[in-house]
Amino acid sequence: MDKQLIEDQLDHTIEQTGFDDLGEIYHGKVRDNYRQGDRRILVTTDRISAFDHVLPQTIPFKGQILNQTAAYFFDATEDLVPNHVLSVPDPNVTIAKECTPIPIEFVVRGYLAGHAWREYDRGTRTLCGKSLPDGLRESEQLPEPILTPTTKAEEGHDQDVSRKEALANTGLAPATYDQLAEWALALYRRGHKMATEQGLLLVDTKYEFGRTPDGDLVLIDEVHTPDSSRYYYADGYEDRLAEGRPQRQLSKEFVREWLMDHGFQGRAGDEMPTLPDAFRAKVTKRYVELFEKVTGQTFEPDTHPNPEARIHSALGDYVVQESH
Ligand SMILES: Nc1ncnc2c1ncn2[C@@H]1O[C@H](COP(=O)(O)OP(=O)(O)O)[C@@H](O)[C@H]1O
Ligand SMILES: [Mg+2]
CATH class of the missing domain: 3.30.470.20 (ATP-grasp fold, B domain)
Structure with a gap:
């Protein structure tokens, strides 16, 4: 994937969504979840976590890659085990059955x-x-x-x-x-x-x-x-x-290693380092590499400058309440 595309996206990542018309919201470490009755909208953001902590910087395209990798394997294993997926209306979004x-x-x-x-x-x-x-x-x-x-x-x-x-x-x-x-x-x-x-x-x-x-x-x-x-x-x-x-x-292990090299392993008192842009871009490259390698597909980045607006418009059919 083109290096420039990643660099251009560094300032257009999805850190957190806060749509107020899509139902009750729960921010997980990586996914923003909107509950609506029997349905759950999972928006996979560009947040990254390690040692059970959300890191302060985002990773360009990570949400898209994660959501699409999951969608690929949900589809490829559906014959073995039923899953929660109802649809994938946007690269970052899965509509799922709400489960306990x-x-x-x-x-x-x-x-x-x-x-x-x-x-x-x-x-x-x-x-x-x-x-x-x-x-x-x-x-x-x-x-x-x-x-x-x-x-x-x-x-x-x-x-x-x-x-x-x-x-x-x-x-x-x-x-x-x-x-x-x-x-x-x-x-x-x-x-x-x-x-x-x-x-x-x-x-x-x-x-x-x-x-x-x-x-x-x-x-x-x-x-x-x-x-x-x-x-x-x-x-x-x-x-x-x-x-x-x-x-x-091919995993998040090298992110954990980088953090440990910079004095962070999630212990009380450990100070969270700032991820430099060059490292953020490197993490993107690894995620892209894994997606392409494991699915055998080429990653098609969605480079929309305002991914939140794109996501919200893809979810038009799922608006459940008046926006404030
Ligand atoms: N279909 C589903 N129904 C109910 N809960 C779900 C469903 N799919 C995923 N979850 C939950 O939603 C959350 C997804 O967001 P995530 O960022 O992974 O959160 P966490 O920080 O808890 O890992 C997880 O807590 C996961 O257990
Ligand atoms: Mg999780």
């Missing part, structure tokens, strides 16, 4: 990376009730993909839980949990297969499920995006593993 979220994040891991590797490296051999063999290396493929669910902790980081703990914490029916666990693994397998066909490995990823007003279980939020997933390049994977070198990643 299941309070468990279904994390699936095919490789030993990130948090799982740090635990393993410390000597842990049981993760969420699953035992891991000795002698695994960082980034090594697991004998088979495992589900390592987490529940939202009141304070701080998400908590790893076993099936038993997940059931006790949430009151979810065992059969429902097992259905979702099966779906999560099936989705991971599909995601990994699709990634492999594009020269990537789907290392780990996170799924959220919800219940529709009709009582049906569906996949919600986002799927196989760079924010919810970690990908490696397949090319060179084995050599890097054998030589103990870090893998080439």
Whole structure:
């Protein structure tokens, strides 16, 4: 993608929308959510989060890339698992079925990376009730993909839980949990297969499920995006593993690394650094690269100088109340 296009967009990103005629608003870390009865409008902004904090600067085109990556994979997995998507009326917007979220994040891991590797490296051999063999290396493929669910902790980081703990914490029916666990693994397998066909490995990823007003279980939020997933390049994977070198990643990991290099890792008292424009543009490039690589499509940036106005006009059919 043209460097100039990214630079031109640095001052035209979507930091936050505040449409007052689209229903009750909830600002998540990355998405602005508008609730209207059985429907939820998800506007994916250009905000970026790391270590559970929203960073002070936006990333050009990130919202568009994230929303379109999710839309691509919702579509590509619909035969396996029903999802919340009703339509995608704008590059940054998904209209979804409003669901009651299941309070468990279904994390699936095919490789030993990130948090799982740090635990393993410390000597842990049981993760969420699953035992891991000795002698695994960082980034090594697991004998088979495992589900390592987490529940939202009141304070701080998400908590790893076993099936038993997940059931006790949430009151979810065992059969429902097992259905979702099966779906999560099936989705991971599909995601990994699709990634492999594009020269990537789907290392780990996170799924959220919800219940529709009709009582049906569906996949919600986002799927196989760079924010919810970690990908490696397949090319060179084995050599890097054998030589103990870090893998080439396509994920937000390099943003986390940059932040850590600048003294921020989300701890109390850590001061948030300012992301220079050159770095913001670099992050865009990585997101574009991941989108193109994983979908096999060319990214078509929408360079509207006022994306909020564009989004609002695309949502004309969804106006529910008088604007103030
Ligand atoms: N179809 C849906 N119904 C209800 N909630 C949803 C649906 N899809 C996503 N969500 C929720 O909406 C929010 C999306 O915004 P996001 O920026 O990801 O928020 P968060 O900071 O909570 O991760 C998330 O809290 C997610 O759980
Ligand atoms: Mg989220």
